[in-house]
Amino acid sequence: MQIHLAIYHPQHAGILSAALTLKADQIILLHRHEDNIAGIKSAIQSRGISCECIEVVFDTQLAREQFAGLIEKYQSEKLIFNASSGYKKLILLGFEQFSNFGYPVFTVDKFTDELHWLNTKSTDKDIHLTHELKIQEYLKSFNTQVLDQGQKTPEPASSRNLTQWIIEHIGIYDSAMASLNYMAMMANQQHSYELTKKELDKNHLHEVLQQFQDANMLTLRGRKLKFNDETTRFYCNGGWLENHVFSIIYGMRSKRSHISDVAKGMLIVRNQGKVKNELDVVAMSHNRLHIIECKTRRFSKSKDEKAAASAAIYRLDTIKSLTGGLSGRAMLISYQPLNKYVLSRAKDLGIYCCSHQQLKQLERHLYNFFDNQ
Numbered sequence: 488m489q490i491h492l493a494i495y496h497p498q499h500a501g502i503l504s505a506a507l508t509l510k511a512d513q514i515i516l517l518h519r520h521e522d523n524i525a526g527i528k529s530a531i532q533s534r535g536i537s538c539e540c541i542e543v544v545f546d547t548q549l550a551r552e553q554f555a556g557l558i559e560k561y562q563s564e565k566l567i568f569n570a571s572s573g574y575k576k577l578i579l580l581g582f583e584q585f586s587n588f589g590y591p592v593f594t595v596d597k598f599t600d601e602l603h604w605l606n607t608k609s610t611d612k613d614i615h616l617t618h619e620l621k622i623q624e625y626l627k628s629f630n631t632q633v634l635d636q637g638q639k640t641p642e643p644a645s646s647r648n649l650t651q652w653i654i655e656h657i658g659i660y661d662s663a664m665a666s667l668n669y670m671a672m673m674a675n676q677q678h679s680y681e682l683t684k685k686e687l688d689k690n691h692l693h694e695v696l697q698q699f700q701d702a703n704m705l706t707l708r709g710r711k712l713k714f715n716d717e718t719t720r721f722y723c724n725g726g727w728l729e730n731h732v733f734s735i736i737y738g739m740r741s742k743r744s745h746i747s748d749v750a751k752g753m754l755i756v757r758n759q760g761k762v763k764n765e766l767d768v769v770a771m772s773h774n775r776l777h778i779i780e781c782k783t784r785r786f787s788k789s790k791d792e793k794a795a796a797s798a799a800i801y802r803l804d805t806i807k808s809l810t811g812g813l814s815g816r817a818m819l820i821s822y823q824p825l826n827k828y829v830l831s832r833a834k835d836l837g838i839y840c841c842s843h844q845q846l847k848q849l850e851r852h853l854y855n856f857f858d859n860q
Contacts, residue, residue: 494573501571
């Protein structure tokens with residue numbers, strides 16, 4: 488029986504993905520008393536792998552003895568130490584004991600998705616991990632619950648042509664699209680909105696509304712604007728960008744086997760808490776969580792909008808860290824231009840950005856995002 492010994496860390500991945508690749512039968516999970524291991528234990532067991540959880544000792548000599556005791560207990564099995572996760576001292580002590588007793592040790596490189604054997608007593612070659620992880624089980628391993636799995640089918644053909652028209656005319660109808668976005672957001676419960684005289688006089692707004700009316704998204708009678716239903720209202724309120732991003736990634740899977748799962752509009756909550764978060768687009772690639780935020784509002788140089796831009800960046804960074812650990816990745820896609828202030832903040836936090844005219848080459852940017860680890 489193949490048994491993996493691993494040390495749980497609330498921000499590290501690599502335990503479940505390695506177990507799936509090497510086809511482990513059991514995982515012995517060492518953890519601190521205060522760690523919430525319910526999520527990762529459930530994710531491991533859902534894959535048919537048994538999981539034994541043992542509270543770890545941090546005292547150096549006692550930890551050394553704990554490792555030695557486990558090695559002795561499971562000496563008749565194929566015991567392997569997964570050094571991908573945990574705390575430095577414990578990882579080093581585990582490596583020491585497993586090497587002393589002649590048992591193999593490996594680590595998973597979160598950037599290359601490679602599994603490397605670390606001690607010379609193992610004759611196995613380094614291997615590339617399989618890409619089997621799904622979004623929901625990855626989130627579960629970081630104690631994040633999925634309340635709504637969102638959409639997993641691509642954008643319908645009825646709106647695809649309109650989305651393409653919007654992309655092709657970036658830079659021409661930006662102000663009118665921002666107005667439509669606002670109208671969809673402010674519409675009443677009957678999905679209706681009454682345009683002001685000032686809005687009626689806006690450049691290009693009638694052209695944009697006509698395009699959306701021709702696509703059966705809304706109807707305009709004088710100053711009365713009505714969205715057909717909640718779905719079309721969502722589309723007009725910036726949902727078209729989420730649909731577009733999701734559809735491109737959905738199609739990319741045939742050329743990128745490492746993209747193992749993708750969803751749109753997934754609703755999550757951390758640690759069975761009350762604060763819910765919606766993920767615009769989320770994907771598993773190279774066994775790492777990739778979160779994409781889609782924005783159609785304008786981020787200008789005004790004080791309020793600078794604050795809103797910063798909030799969007801920091802929210803994305805926070806969700807990335809909480810739900811994807813240290814290996815999580817994030818991308819901000821904006822229909823409107825992003826100013827230097829926003830781009831600087833995003834760069835500091837390692838968030839990939841694609842905005843405005845770059846959307847015409849969005850597929851290329853998405854390949855860069857997923858391929859360059």
